Amino acid sequence: MLNFMTPGSGAVKPLSLEAHEAWTRRVSQAGCLVEPWRCDLSSGAFVVGSRTLAVLGLRRNPCGIIDLVRAYDEGDRSTILNILERATESSSSFCFSTTIRSGTGHPSPLYCIGNSTLRERGAEGSLEGVFALPETGKLSA
Template sequence: MLTLMTPGSGAVKPLNPETHKAWTRSIAEAGCLVEPWRCDVASGTFVLGARTLLLLGLRQNPCGIIDLLRAYDKGDRPTILSILEQATASSSSFCFSTTVRGSRGQISPLYCIGNSTLSEHGAEGLLEGVFALPGAGRH
């Protein structure tokens, strides 16, 4: 398990490239598979990498926030939703961790590191970052 975070935990900070780089460096040093993702705030649609999509058991790309939340451990959902709500309220750097059940029933940790860049009015903007899959090798 990364020292970055334990399942069900996360953080939101004011937008800071150095924070994002430090978190991303931690997952890179741990040898995780890292896949980018992005979300258009106006539409609420997420575009995920192929391995992340498969791990989450999702068949459709782009997908919605409800699709993602359903794939996460039930106990972690309120924390993750709160982090994403904060990230869409003001430009932020954020991270969270959860566990997911793979297609073969195995439980796997999943880390998310992202940034939100929003318009002045907050109705438009972009969430983007990476999902990291421990033990899946480097990408």
């Protein structure tokens, strides 16, 4: 487990490319598979990487926030939704960690690192970042 994120924890900071890059570097160095994701705030549609989609047990891309959150540990869901909501209030850098169950039922960490970029007119903008999962062989989809 990475020491900067334990399951159910997270952070929201003012938009900072340095924070995003440092967090992403740490998950890469920890031996995680890193896949990009993106969410268009006007539609609420998330597009995630194929490995992440499979591990989360999702069948279609794009997917919605409810589809993603259902795959997360129930105890972490409100924290994660709060982080994402705060990230849509102002351009931010954010991260969170949760536990998911692989196809075999074994728990595994999932890390999310992202940025929100908002336009002046309400719900326009995007969230984008990476999901990080243990490398192939350490988690079965």
